Amino acid sequence: MKYKYILFYKPYHVMCQFTDNTPHNRETLKNYINIPNIYSVGRLDFDSEGLLLLTDNNRVKHRLCEPSFAHPRTYWSQVENIPSIQALRQLETGVVIQGKKTKKATAKLLMNEPQLPPRNPPIRYRKEIPTAWIELQLTEGRNRQVRKMTASVGHPTLRLVRVKIGINPSIELSLTGLAPGQWRELTDIEQKSLEKLC
Template identity: 65%
Template sequence: MYRYLIFYKPYGVLTQFTDNTPTEQKRSTLKDYIPVPSVYPVGRLDWDSEGLLLLTNDGQMQHRLSNPRFGHPRTYWVQVERIPDEEALRHLREGVVIQDYRTRKALVQLLPDEPQLPPRDPPIRFRKNVPTAWVEMTLTEGRNRQVRRMTAAVGFPTLRLVRVAIAHLSLVGLEPGQWRDLTSIELELLKNLCQTDASRIQ
């Protein structure tokens, strides 16, 4: 039987069920929160990032959603150092060069107010004399540490990163560390998204 669930990953949790790092102090993993056997995360969320993670034991759906060719949207709230100007936002929207590639076009806007999020543990480190701002970014690709590299490339380093949505799935109703199964409507929409993405690239 296939399972599909979403999880609000806290800061400092690895997006895997075991920590194979050869260190004395083991880090928290998904196993500390999710007692469901044989499900695996779709894509990744960095250890120092927070937010929405989709897990399933449906291998075909996992492949469809993980493959960068399919390009489903992922939305992030990003706290950055200093306040980005319109030129920086335009570069993020149009694509910036990080490492050896240019990012795809993205939806990017400056949030007028700080979003209502649970406090991070531990709190971010920031300089008292340097303002911060929140930016909403919706990407259709998920390369390694992409959001952090994008904001750094335009001169506004990321301080806190929270993924708030994957397509139509969102964090609403979940607190850090909580998970739940998808509703039948959410699952139907997700399957439709996979079918649409597949037909678009054929």
């Protein structure tokens, strides 16, 4: 059986599912992807953007979503104010969210603003509060984790973009070549690397 694998650049304010069962009539994946029987591997919040993998291969979905396998995911988070080295080290060693400490992560301050398409609508800028971008790599996916982590060290997240999903040490899926709302099929090499995980 040949499985389907899709990489999608989820725009801001798009639901990470194919139907909206609320009266709000929000945009869903169905507004962008017309492929039956595929589902997202993990989720991105309504107000987050970035890389989403969709497939009809349940074994791959389980392997990437199961916390014990700890596959890495990389995020760019635009935060209020400029984080100190101490704040970054806190993010790396773990912070307590709802009574449970987060797993070790990597966190670094990006020296330049990443080259991303403008968000629509843009974040609300305040002249008296500077912003900075942090790159965070996590191996767990708790609910709204990045936002809760940065808030816990005094730097609320204003914009959040997932940019990479690690498969193995040599293969990462990334946003490269995609604009918000665009998708592509995985290459043969990417597919084979994913299926080797199972």
